[in-house]
Amino acid sequence: MAFEESLYLHGLNLLPQFGPARLGILAKRFGNFSEAYNASEENLVTAGIDPQITKCFLELRAKTHLEQEQEKLRQADIKLLTFRDKNYPKLLLQIPKFPPLLYYRGALPDPEELCLAVVGTRNITNYGRVIIPQLVEPLVDCGCVIVSGMAFGVDGAAHQVAVKKGRRTVAVLGGGLDEKSLYPKHHAFLAQQIIGTGGTLFSEYPMGTPNFKQNFVARNRIISGMSLATIIIECDLKSGTLITAKHALDQNRQVYAVPGPIYSPQSLGPNNLIKMGAKPITEANDVLQDLNLKSLPEQQSVQTTLGDSKEESILLKIINHDPVIINELIKESGLDAAAALSALTFLEMKGKVKNLGGQQYVLSR
Numbered sequence: 001m002a003f004e005e006s007l008y009l010h011g012l013n014l015l016p017q018f019g020p021a022r023l024g025i026l027a028k029r030f031g032n033f034s035e036a037y038n039a040s041e042e043n044l045v046t047a048g049i050d051p052q053i054t055k056c057f058l059e060l061r062a063k064t065h066l067e068q069e070q071e072k073l074r075q076a077d078i079k080l081l082t083f084r085d086k087n088y089p090k091l092l093l094q095i096p097k098f099p100p101l102l103y104y105r106g107a108l109p110d111p112e113e114l115c116l117a118v119v120g121t122r123n124i125t126n127y128g129r130v131i132i133p134q135l136v137e138p139l140v141d142c143g144c145v146i147v148s149g150m151a152f153g154v155d156g157a158a159h160q161v162a163v164k165k166g167r168r169t170v171a172v173l174g175g176g177l178d179e180k181s182l183y184p185k186h187h188a189f190l191a192q193q194i195i196g197t198g199g200t201l202f203s204e205y206p207m208g209t210p211n212f213k214q215n216f217v218a219r220n221r222i223i224s225g226m227s228l229a230t231i232i233i234e235c236d237l238k239s240g241t242l243i244t245a246k247h248a249l250d251q252n253r254q255v256y257a258v259p260g261p262i263y264s265p266q267s268l269g270p271n272n273l274i275k276m277g278a279k280p281i282t283e284a285n286d287v288l289q290d291l292n293l294k295s296l297p298e299q300q301s302v303q304t305t306l307g308d309s310k311e312e313s314i315l316l317k318i319i320n321h322d323p324v325i326i327n328e329l330i331k332e333s334g335l336d337a338a339a340a341l342s343a344l345t346f347l348e349m350k351g352k353v354k355n356l357g358g359q360q361y362v363l364s365r
Helices: 005-013 020-029 033-037 041-047 051-062 066-075 126-141 154-164 185-196 213-225 241-250 265-275 284-290 296-301 310-318 326-333 337-349
Strands: 079-082 101-106 115-120 145-148 169-172 200-203 229-233 254-257 353-357 360-363
Touching: 005 020, 005 033, 005 066, 005 079, 005 101, 020 033, 020 041, 041 051, 101 185, 115 126, 115 154, 115 213, 115 241, 126 145, 126 154, 126 229, 126 265, 126 284, 145 154, 154 169, 154 185, 169 185, 169 213, 185 200, 213 241, 229 241, 229 265, 241 254, 241 265, 254 265, 254 284, 310 326, 310 337, 326 337, 326 360, 337 353
Parallel strands: 115 145, 115 229, 145 169, 169 200, 229 254
Antiparallel strands: 079 101, 101 200, 353 360
């Protein structure tokens, strides 16, 4: 029986040892996922998979029935999104070890949607409870999609602001999306609200996967990776929130931190991030202006393609919302390297294009 390519990738993903790196190897070495799933022991080893891991997979494959897996996913209303699908989040594709497969419940994401991560402590204070609505409401009103981890405290409060406004929000979880695995259990209703307001629950883990501690560390890279920037609201110096901030920095994304009382343990994290170079924010407008998002709805619908010079106009006709490297821009524009770099510098200063790092450029939103 032939299945969708995503189901074969799911079959591969059932083996915990097949993380993003090894799945990436299989994606490159085989023509498609069905070929990788059905490969012989010799071909898997030749592709670069460790012999012991190959044996583990073959044992798992022998007792796995993809038609049953398909039915279990259907009954749990869990869908599959691969990195080759057009709706896979564009920004997430840019990070190291992006998840080749995402399980999701809720709405199919718009790959171009502008996401902002809002994360923080589980032990939220009254200060944090006051800050979150004041900060998040204007962001969702401007069309930003709030991404967080649906944990207690800051994460849940950020999702709830979006839900109350009837706006889409995205929760990335560290375990399976089925009801039995959903964590935390007390946020099962919030999960339904997120789905009910057009939002999405994401996980890179198959249903039935427990919420192991190491899973949360891994999922934090997805929260920051699919977001243009990460906002830190309250956390102590040992909080996992700081791991999300580190991921964001490693991914060349902006990190914002809300300063707090110097004697509050839950303000030590963001205050320290600010001392290390994170941008302090006290209101949503700080984020909107810094990311050039003040007129987000209008900018998304009408993008100017006119520059202030011939070189700028040429480049603006080539650059869009898909990252393009400098060498490709030079080749397509016909400009020499010096002229292209000069024009790009001016376009970036004017907020018309954004440098994503690694010599990649996109239109500013």
